[in-house]
Amino acid sequence: MTPTSAPLSERAAEPVLEVRDLVKHYPLTGGGLIRRRTGAVRAVDGVSFRLGAGETLGVVGESGCGKSTLARLLVSLERPTAGQIRYRGEDITRLSGRALKAVRRNIQMVFQDPYTSLNPRMTVGDIVGEPYEIHPEVAPRGDRRRRVRELLEVVGLDPGHLNRYPHQFSGGQRQRIGIARGLALRPEIIVADEPVSALDVSVQAQVVNLLAGLQRRFGLAYVFIAHDLSVVRHISDRIGVMYLGRTVETGTDTQIYDHPTHPYTQALLSAVPVPDPAARDRRARILLSGDVPSPADPPSGCRFRTRCWKARERCAVEVPALAVPEAFRDGRTPARHPSACHFAEERRVVPAEGAA
Ligand SMILES: Nc1ncnc2c1ncn2[C@@H]1O[C@H](COP(=O)(O)OP(=O)(O)OP(=O)(O)O)[C@@H](O)[C@H]1O
Numbered sequence: 644m645t646p647t648s649a650p651l652s653e654r655a656a657e658p659v660l661e662v663r664d665l666v667k668h669y670p671l672t673g674g675g676l677i678r679r680r681t682g683a684v685r686a687v688d689g690v691s692f693r694l695g696a697g698e699t700l701g702v703v704g705e706s707g708c709g710k711s712t713l714a715r716l717l718v719s720l721e722r723p724t725a726g727q728i729r730y731r732g733e734d735i736t737r738l739s740g741r742a743l744k745a746v747r748r749n750i751q752m753v754f755q756d757p758y759t760s761l762n763p764r765m766t767v768g769d770i771v772g773e774p775y776e777i778h779p780e781v782a783p784r785g786d787r788r789r790r791v792r793e794l795l796e797v798v799g800l801d802p803g804h805l806n807r808y809p810h811q812f813s814g815g816q817r818q819r820i821g822i823a824r825g826l827a828l829r830p831e832i833i834v835a836d837e838p839v840s841a842l843d844v845s846v847q848a849q850v851v852n853l854l855a856g857l858q859r860r861f862g863l864a865y866v867f868i869a870h871d872l873s874v875v876r877h878i879s880d881r882i883g884v885m886y887l888g889r890t891v892e893t894g895t896d897t898q899i900y901d902h903p904t905h906p907y908t909q910a911l912l913s914a915v916p917v918p919d920p921a922a923r924d925r926r927a928r929i930l931l932s933g934d935v936p937s938p939a940d941p942p943s944g945c946r947f948r949t950r951c952w953k954a955r956e957r958c959a960v961e962v963p964a965l966a967v968p969e970a971f972r973d974g975r976t977p978a979r980h981p982s983a984c985h986f987a988e989e990r991r992v993v994p995a996e997g998a999a
C-alpha cells in the first residue's frame with residue numbers, strides 16, 4: 644500500500660463507489676517544434692476513499708488542490724493516469740462505449756457556476772430534459788415534458804416556467820435547474836463541485852438544504868466539494884481534506900471540526916466563520932504564510948511543509964502516510980482518525996458554542 648492509499652473510511656461495508664490510489668497527471672510540454680514532455684502537473688496524486696449508498700463525503704481544500712479534477716474523474720469526463728474508480732465493485736476506468744455510458748447514468752455532476760453551466764439559448768425545459776437525448780431509454784419521448792415538470796417541482800421551481808430561459812432566473816434558481824438536470828436520469832451518486840460557492844451567502848443554505856432533502860428522498864450518495872469547511876459540515880457524514888492532490892486528513896464531521904490533528908486542517912478551520920461572537924473571540928487564529936506550491940513541482944516529503952509552522956527535517960525526506968497517528972492508535976479519543984502528519988497533535992481551533 645502506498646502512503647496515500649488508506650481508505651477514507653472502513654465504515655461503508657459495501658460502497659457504492661470506491662476510489663483507489665487515483666492519479667491524474669497533466670503532461671507539461673516544452674516549446675519548439677518537437678513538443679517534448681518536460682514534466683507533469685500532479686493535479687490528483689493518490690486519492691482513495693469509499694462512499695456508501697445514501698452517504699455524503701465532503702471534500703475540502705484551497706484553490707488548485709485538485710478538487711475539480713477529482714470530480715471530473717469520478718463522473719468519467721476524464722480518464723485517470725492511474726488508479727481505480729469502482730462503481731458497485733466494477734472498475735469503471737477501463738470501460739468504454741455502451742458499458743461506460745450505462746455507468747455514467749448513475750454518477751451525475753452538479754457544477755459550480757450556475758451562470759456558465761447552463762446554455763443561455765436553451766429553455767429550462769430543454770436543459771433539464773437534455774440528458775434524455777443521450778439516454779432515451781430512461782424516458783420515452785412522449786413522457787419527457789411531464790418528467791421535466793416533475794423535476795422542476797422536486798427542486799422547488801414552478802413547473803409552469805419550463806419555457807423560460809436561464810437569464811430569467813436568479814443564481815439560486817439556476818442552481819436548482821442544474822440540480823434538476825443532475826437528477827433527470829435518477830442517478831445513485833451526485834458529484835457536486837462547489838455547488839454553492841457562486842451564490843450569495845443567504846441563498847447557500849437554501850440550496851444545501853434542498854440537496855439534503857433530495858438525498859433523504861431519493862437515497863442519493865454525494866461527493867460534496869467545497870473550499871470552505873463551514874459549507875460541508877452539516878451535510879457531510881465524513882470529510883476529506885485535500886492539499887496539493889492528496890488527502891491529508893479524513894474523519895467524521897465531529898472528528899474533523901472538533902478534533903483535527905493535521906496542521907493544514909487546523910489552519911483551514913481557523914478561517915471558518917463562527918456565528919457566536921463570544922466563541923469567535925476565543926477562536927485560535929492560524930495565518931498560513933505563502934501560497935500553495937505548484938502541483939508541477941510539489942515539495943519533497945510532506946507537501947505541506949513549506950507552509951507548516953511545525954515542519955522539521957523529517958518532513959522534507961519522508962512522505963507522511965494517511966493513517967491513524969501512533970499517538971492516538973490505542974485510545975478511544977475522537978482524534979483517532981487518519982491524518983498524514985509525522986507530528987499530528989489534537990488541537991481544537993473552533994471552540995464549542997457556549998463553552999467558557
Ligand atoms: N486540463 C488541465 N491541464 C493542465 N493542468 C490542469 C488541467 N486541469 C487542471 N489543471 C491544474 O491542476 C491543478 C488542480 O486544478 P483543479 O481545478 O482540480 O483544482 P481545484 O481544487 O478544483 O481548484 P479551485 O478551488 O480553484 O476550483 C491546478 O494546478 C490546475 O491548474
Ligand code: SF4
Pocket residue numbers: 905906907945946947948949951952953954955958963983984985986987
Ligand atoms: S508532516 Fe511535518 S510538515 Fe507535514 S504537516 Fe506534519 S509537521 Fe507539518
Ligand SMILES: [Mg+2]
Pocket residue numbers: 710711712
Ligand atoms: Mg475547482
